[in-house]
Amino acid sequence: MSSTKKIIVITNSFLLAAGVESLALEIRGLLVDEVFSGSEKKLCEKVLLKKPDLIIIDPVSLGEHLIPTLRTLREEPETLIAGLVSESMKENVKSKFSHQLVKDAPKYQLIEELQSIIGKYIPEENSKTLSKREVEILKNVVLGLSNKDVADKLFLSVHTVMTHRKKIARKLGIKTVSGLTVYALMNKIVDMREVERRT
Amino acid sequence: MILEKEMKLSEVILHDYNLVPIINRFGIQLGFGDSTIESVCKNKDIDLDFFMTILNSFHDPQYMDKEYLRSFPVELLINYLKETHKYYLSDKIPEIEVIIDDMVVEARDDKGPYQLLQKFFKDYVYELKKHIDREEALVYPYVIKLSSSLKTASIPDSVISMVKEYSITLYEKEHDDVEEKLNDLKNIIIKYLPTVKDQKNRFLLLKELSALENDLADHARIEDLILIPKVEILEKKALLG
Numbered sequence: 001m002s003s004t005k006k007i008i009v010i011t012n013s014f015l016l017a018a019g020v021e022s023l024a025l026e027i028r029g030l031l032v033d034e035v036f037s038g039s040e041k042k043l044c045e046k047v048l049l050k051k052p053d054l055i056i057i058d059p060v061s062l063g064e065h066l067i068p069t070l071r072t073l074r075e076e077p078e079t080l081i082a083g084l085v086s087e088s089m090k091e092n093v094k095s096k097f098s099h100q101l102v103k104d105a106p107k108y109q110l111i112e113e114l115q116s117i118i119g120k121y122i123p124e125e126n127s128k129t130l131s132k133r134e135v136e137i138l139k140n141v142v143l144g145l146s147n148k149d150v151a152d153k154l155f156l157s158v159h160t161v162m163t164h165r166k167k168i169a170r171k172l173g174i175k176t177v178s179g180l181t182v183y184a185l186m187n188k189i190v191d192m193r194e195v196e197r198r199t
Numbered sequence: 200m201i202l203e204k205e206m207k208l209s210e211v212i213l214h215d216y217n218l219v220p221i222i223n224r225f226g227i228q229l230g231f232g233d234s235t236i237e238s239v240c241k242n243k244d245i246d247l248d249f250f251m252t253i254l255n256s257f258h259d260p261q262y263m264d265k266e267y268l269r270s271f272p273v274e275l276l277i278n279y280l281k282e283t284h285k286y287y288l289s290d291k292i293p294e295i296e297v298i299i300d301d302m303v304v305e306a307r308d309d310k311g312p313y314q315l316l317q318k319f320f321k322d323y324v325y326e327l328k329k330h331i332d333r334e335e336a337l338v339y340p341y342v343i344k345l346s347s348s349l350k351t352a353s354i355p356d357s358v359i360s361m362v363k364e365y366s367i368t369l370y371e372k373e374h375d376d377v378e379e380k381l382n383d384l385k386n387i388i389i390k391y392l393p394t395v396k397d398q399k400n401r402f403l404l405l406k407e408l409s410a411l412e413n414d415l416a417d418h419a420r421i422e423d424l425i426l427i428p429k430v431e432i433l434e435k436k437a438l439l440g
Contacts, residue, residue, distance in 0.1 A: 014261070035261070172386070173383075173390065174386055176380050176383050178322055178323075178380065179379075181319075182315045182383075182387055186311070186312050186315060186391055
């Protein structure tokens with residue numbers, strides 16, 4: 001994956017969505033990936049599947065579903081959540097969001113707020129190559145081992161293996177096992193005979 | 200821009216040439232002169248509302264007009280979805296395969312990476328086919344049966360129990376990694392294929408893959424935002440009797 005950060009917006013308001021999109025364009029490495037309406041079926045599932053870095057929520061669009069939606073979305077701890085709030089909004093709604101973008105605020109302030117939420121843009125140019133450990137894990141995954149098998153073989157916890165796998169996917173921009181296989185073969189991390197022998 | 204039935208179809212296509220395969224799915228061939236969308240549809244006996252919905256939804260992903268939902272029969276929608284499946288399997292996929300085959304031939308010394316690409320795409324197509332087969336064998340017949348039994352005077356008990364048992368809400372779009380595989384493939388081409396001088400086929404492949412990706416996304420959107428809500432309405436009707 002590139003160092004571009006993905007935003008998902010949840011709102012029923014076209015104007016708000018367009019506003020957030022144009023705001024995101026002001027900041028390098030930031031992009032609105034998709035806009036969902038608050039009434040969309042299986043909203044949380046679809047949003048999380050996109051693996052956004054930041055979810056910007058217009059609480060008005062969710063109405064009474066705000067609290068359960070937030071609860072589900074927060075199960076993904078790496079994803080940031082910000083609320084689109086206004087001065088006049090009820091305090092008990094505003095307080096649900098630790099990060100806030102104030103709709104009525106002027107442009108420069110919104111940019112600052114968004115930037116402080118998302119963090120500074122740092123190209124990861126140098127961290128793109130896989131570490132020795134990651135290559136080792138990649139190799140085993142490509143050869144058909146499950147996370148559990150890899151963990152046992154390398155004396156790691158399953159959790160650690162999964163963290164490594166996520167990192168590998170992010171560095172290479174390749175998520176599926178068959179995609180990783182192509183990468184590993186092209187880079188001679190495994191050879192064809194080994195792959196053919198896998199179960 | 201919202202496309203309206205009074206517009207000339209030629210202008211619409213000039214404005215957005217990505218719509219060519221869409222009109223093709225409806226059996227419209229180029230060469231329609233200055234006819235408006237409305238008159239082309241009339242000539243070809245195409246449901247105008249439905250055509251406008253599909254055209255607009257492809258042209259602008261944000262567009263989904265709920266008003267149109269009620270106005271056309273679900274059979275039309277199923278037919279259209281089947282036509283798109285056909286377009287993927289008998290047009291697009293073979294075209295892409297030809298490009299990849301070409302790349303394998305072009306690579307004289309080191310064919311390895313291109314053969315891997317070829318194999319990867321083959322696996323992808325296999326999975327896409329599986330996905331399509333499931334829809335055509337299970338989901339669509341269910342919808343057609345439901346809709347046709349609603350037109351009869353009394354709904355057979357068998358249909359009612361079918362609705363209770365099956366229900367489109369359960370038709371969870373198995374998020375197999377069809378989408379992710381396509382994305383992986385693009386990444387591999389952009390980042391990891393060995394650099395070569397002649398990049399023509401590589402560019403062409405990327406363009407075709409991106410077009411396929413867009414078309415598949417639109418297909419999924421139509422299923423999620425039009426087909427499923429529409430079937431839910433039918434199911435409610437069936438259960439109420």
